[in-house]
Amino acid sequence: MKVVAVLYPDEQPDEHPDVLASAARGLDLGDDLRQAGHELVTTSETGEALDAELADAEVLITTPFWPVYLDRARIEKAPGLKLVITAGVGSDHVESDAATEHGITVTEVTGSNVVSVAEHNVLQILALVRNFVPAHEQVRQGRWDVADASQEAHDLEGKTVGIVGLGAIGARTALRLKGFDVRILYYARHRRSPAEEEILGVRYARLDDLVRESDVVCAALPLQQGSTALFDADRIGQMKPGAWLVNTARGAIVDTDALRDAVGSGRLGGYAGDVWYPQPAPEDHPWRTMPRNAMTVHYSGMTIEAQRRIAAGVREILDAHLAGDPPPEDYVVAAPGD
Structure with missing residues (x-):
């Protein structure tokens, strides 16, 4: 099974040892997946390079909203995709109707942030x-x-x-x-x-x-x-x-x-x-x-503690999938047949 994880870029991972949701760390899923005979590809690519990786992928893991927008056109380029996991909360970056029509279950780590x-x-x-x-x-x-x-x-x-x-x-x-x-x-x-x-x-x-x-x-x-x-x-x-x-x-x-x-x-x-x-x-x-703004980059739901909860939830969803079981019901956003 091939798992593609599209996560945040981190050009200095050695300086960010606690950041799990980066392409460099891959939510620390790599060792376990490889030992079980599976392939994990981590990336921050969003264009044709990502489409090439998704062409034979079974699972896509992506942080909320960005960097991946999984629309119908991209879904149709990934015929083997069965499961999408949002590493966090908020799956509006996934066209859920198109996903379920193609037999894909859409999940997220409810409550993690x-x-x-x-x-x-x-x-x-x-x-x-x-x-x-x-x-x-x-x-x-x-x-x-x-x-x-x-x-x-x-x-x-x-x-x-x-x-x-x-x-x-x-x-x-x-x-x-x-x-x-x-x-x-x-x-x-x-x-x-x-x-x-x-x-x-x-x-x-x-x-x-x-x-x-x-x-x-x-x-x-x-x-x-x-x-x-x-x-x-x-x-x-x-x-x-x-x-x-x-x-x-x-x-x-x-x-x-x-x-x-x-x-x-x-x-x-x-x-x-x-x-x-x-x-x-x-x-x-x-x-x-603009004046009178107190804007930040989109990091409110990515504290170190939240990333640990996210990583644990992603692992729970993956483990269920590997065992041939449905994901925990409270993590399911949309599923085929809904």
């Missing part, structure tokens, strides 16, 4: 509300202007935080925000039970009401039909003047130009997140240089 992304949400909320980035830049520049730094710095306590999407990540984010004495609203397709709402400290609101009432809006929902450009010019225009927007979900949930205009004009107080559209973000992406 929940803690990591929830913590990143809180980090970026605080970075915006406390005006951390401009204050830090003063240190780098050798400046000391407290008035300039504090002009846009606020307490989080007493603010209203709206969470759009209350799945595992949104719920963990809410739990971590409870200690800040904030009012938390949430919108989701499926409302939580009263007991769950009490535990999480949240109150349900319709999306438009949440957007109008929140000082901070945090997007924590998957990219799917109906969520692309969910935050377009009209919805951003409904937000409170000076409100902050945080997005660690998917870049395409927010309209790129509408956001740039709103932040640039001061209509929004700032924007933070680690997801971009497209990814990796080109050097001239407008979010890189």
Whole structure:
């Protein structure tokens, strides 16, 4: 069996001994697979070289979103492919309908990044509300202007935080925000039970009401039909003047130009997140240089601890496949016959 793992490039693996999700480390799967008589190919290639490797592959392992986009055309070039494993969470880079039509099961390591992304949400909320980035830049520049730094710095306590999407990540984010004495609203397709709402400290609101009432809006929902450009010019225009927007979900949930205009004009107080559209973000992406941003590269779900959970989950899915068993049900995104 041939396994192709398309993972992050790492030009200095000796300096990153704990990074498992790189092509250099291959999630540390190589020795076990080779000892069992299988072939593991690790790469960061995305073009024809990858197609050549996939032509006779049975399993594809790929990090979320990038570098691989597994569309119908690429699937049709890989007739022996039976299993796709997202090394993380979020499989919108895989055209699942085309995959299942060709007998391919699509899986991901459910829950592996929940803690990591929830913590990143809180980090970026605080970075915006406390005006951390401009204050830090003063240190780098050798400046000391407290008035300039504090002009846009606020307490989080007493603010209203709206969470759009209350799945595992949104719920963990809410739990971590409870200690800040904030009012938390949430919108989701499926409302939580009263007991769950009490535990999480949240109150349900319709999306438009949440957007109008929140000082901070945090997007924590998957990219799917109906969520692309969910935050377009009209919805951003409904937000409170000076409100902050945080997005660690998917870049395409927010309209790129509408956001740039709103932040640039001061209509929004700032924007933070680690997801971009497209990814990796080109050097001239407008979010890189717009004011009041606290953007990072897409690493919130790739802490060292998350990578260990991811590697363990990928190994569990692979072991089931090698034994001729279906993958654990909670890891399955789509399967033939669904």
